[in-house]
Amino acid sequence: QVQLVESGGGLVQAGGSLRLSCAASGRTFSIYAMGWFRQAPGKEREFVAAISWSGGSTRYADSVKGRFTISGTQSTVYLQMNSLKPGDTAVYYCAADLLSPRNTIATVVAGYDYWGQGTQVTVSS
Numbered sequence: 001q002v003q004l005v006e007s008g009g010g011l012v013q014a015g016g017s018l019r020l021s022c023a024a025s026g027r028t029f030s031i032y033a034m035g036w037f038r039q040a041p042g043k044e045r046e047f048v049a050a051i052s053w054s055g056g057s058t059r060y061a062d063s064v065k066g067r068f069t070i071s072g073t074q075s076t077v078y079l080q081m082n083s084l085k086p087g088d089t090a091v092y093y094c095a096a097d098l099l100s101p102r103n104t105i106a107t108v109v110a111g112y113d114y115w116g117q118g119t120q121v122t123v124s125s
Contacts, residue, residue: 002026002096002114009092009119012084016123020079022094022116028074033097033105035112036070036079038090038121045093047107049079059105063087084123091118 008020024031035050049070050059058070069080077094095112097105106112 002028002031002098004094004096004114004116006092006094006116006119009121011122011124014085014123014125016084017080017082018084018121020081020092020094020119020121022072022077022079024075024077024094024096027098030098031074031096032099034070034072034074034077035095035097035106036077036092037095037109038088038092039118040090043090045109047109048092050097050105050107051077052105057105059107061107081121084121086123086125088121089123090121092121093118 003025005023012018033052036048037045039045047061051070067083072078094116096114097112
C-alpha cells in the first residue's frame with residue numbers, strides 16, 4: 001500500500017553534512033507521519049526524527065537535536081544532517097505511519113507501518 005525508498009547515504013567526514021531522501025509511493029494520502037530511524041551494527045534500531053503534516057509537527061531524538069532537520073511532503077521526505085559525528089554512522093531507514101486515531105508522532109519502531117530498505121551513512125573521524 002505504501003512503498004518507501006531511501007537514498008542519499010554515503011561517506012562523509014566528521015563535521016560534514018549529508019541529505020537523505022525518502023520517496024514514498026502508493027497510498028501516500030493515507031500517511032499520517034513519516035519518520036527516520038537508524039541502526040548501527042549490533043545495535044537496536046533507534047528513532048532519529050519524524051514529521052507529521054496534520055499540524056506541521058516534528059520530533060527529534062535528543063542525540064540529533066540542533067543538527068538534523070526533517071522536512072518534505074507525504075511523497076518525499078528529507079533528513080538534512082549537519083555537523084555529523086562518527087556516532088551517526090548507521091543504516092538509516094525511513095518509515096511511514098498511516099492515519100489513525102493517534103494524535104502524536106511515534107518515536108518507536110512499532111509505531112510505524114511501512115519501512116524502506118535503508119541507506120548507509122558512514123561518518124569518518
